[in-house]
Amino acid sequence: MRRRLEQFMLGRYGTDDFSKFLLALCLVLLVLNMFTRVQLLYLLALVLLxxxxxxxxxxxISARAAENQRYLDGTANMRRTLRGWKNRVVQSKDYHVYKCPSCGQKIRIPRGKGRICITCPKCRTEFEKRS
Ligand SMILES: [Zn+2]
Known part of the structure; x- marks a missing residue:
């Protein structure tokens, strides 16, 4: 069975980031359809699928790869922003992020070191915070 599937997929494009995005959008539309009962959403999800x-x-393959590249180029800023948010959430367990009171520079301080004196690396202002 697995061998036959591999044989079938030989020379075909397969999945990429754009496909994953379309599938996620399809799922969102189906869930929205479940709650709103708007048939247009169901139809749209079906077309996307x-x-x-x-x-x-x-x-x-080259046309599909070009579509994927257009998708990646068009969403680069949004994906970078989302990655930044994710990193901030992951790092908030181990680090505090403070803003320098004079220049606004963000400074990352490890948690659990007690009251410490922080020197801003940009403008050399010193301020005290709990880590
Ligand atoms: Zn500063």
């Missing part, structure tokens, strides 16, 4: 399968099974 068909388009997604068309892309995955397509043999025109």
């Amino acid at each position: 068909v388009y997604c399968y068309f892309r995955m099974l397509s043999r025109n």
Whole structure:
């Protein structure tokens, strides 16, 4: 079975970031449809799903790769922002982030070191905070 699937997918495009985004959007539309009962959302989700399968099974790899690249280029800023938020949440367990009172520079301080004197690396202002 696995071998037959591999044989079938040979020379086909498969999944990429754009496909994953389309599938996630499809799922969101289906959930929205469950709560709102707007049939247009269901239809849109179905169209997205068909388009997604068309892309995955397509043999025109260069065209699909170009679509994916356009998607990646168009969403680069948004994905960078989301990654920044995620990093901040992950780091908030181990670090405090303070702003310098005079220049506004963000300074990352490890947690649990008690009351410490912080020297801003940008303007050399000193201030005290609990870490
Ligand atoms: Zn400063």
